Amino acid sequence: MMGNRKEITATLSAALEKKINLYNDPRIYWAKEVTFDYSTNHAVRVDYMKFVPVNNSVSGIEKGDFYCYEVKSSVEDFHSGHGLNFLGDYNYIVMPEDVYQEVSKEIPYYVGVYTSSGGELECTKKAKRHDRTRPVSEMLLMMFRSVARERRRR
Template sequence: MEQRKEITRRLSLLTEKLINPHNDPRIYWAKEVTFDYSSSHAIRVDYMKFKPVNNTVGGIEKGDFYCYEVKSSIEDFRSKNGHNFIGDFNYYIMPEEVYAAVSLEIPYVVGVYCPDGAELHSVKKAKRKDRERPVSEMLLMMFRSAARERRRGD
């Protein structure tokens, strides 16, 4: 059986492929996006994607945020960490056996993707949830996280 770290790595790669399958620079996404980082209740979203309606001011303001939380095991799912669903559409990424074990614990509005070979497939569709944070804060935190990743790559 794969170790949890390897499962997380594989699920993360599949998530990146799902979010941006052709490495398109017009797809706006970031990983490990932290909010409220200077407070005692900081949260980190594993992956976030922003999809504007169009590139006008109104289109950006009306855009949707997608949040993805990677869960490699039942223990990982049941831990208090990583259930930070602050987007318009929110998803877990997990192995099918984990989904089978925890499916009744997943909130109604949260969707689920599971690996199917070299791709992820939807086993539960997310429902729209009104986010509580403004688009400016969401984009700033995504930008901050993406900039951190660029610095690591240099």
């Protein structure tokens, strides 16, 4: 995947948004740039998050799963120390195929990978469940805040 870091990130992000919600279905709950602990010295931001409830009952929502996605455009970006925030039940890194070839042995066993070699995203490695440490209420609130921020930007 050729281009500068900003272009590659934009291309991967657009492909991921399409993958997360291909038909713009309002029943797909997702947000981008979701910040946690924002009023502290150790705020963390997840590039994309999706929530999949079991159903719309109270227990179905409580038992729902969070999917977190981190977009990495280069080996340098992967090693930058920023943005490998795996807060979900299922966590993925989205990167160009050539970057994955270089860093594959550094990716935690439970983290999945989506790769692109210029077009569609392909699931190269499936994520394994990783019990999250944050409650559903906090996760949903932070997603809600991010969506509200995006709405204000328009």
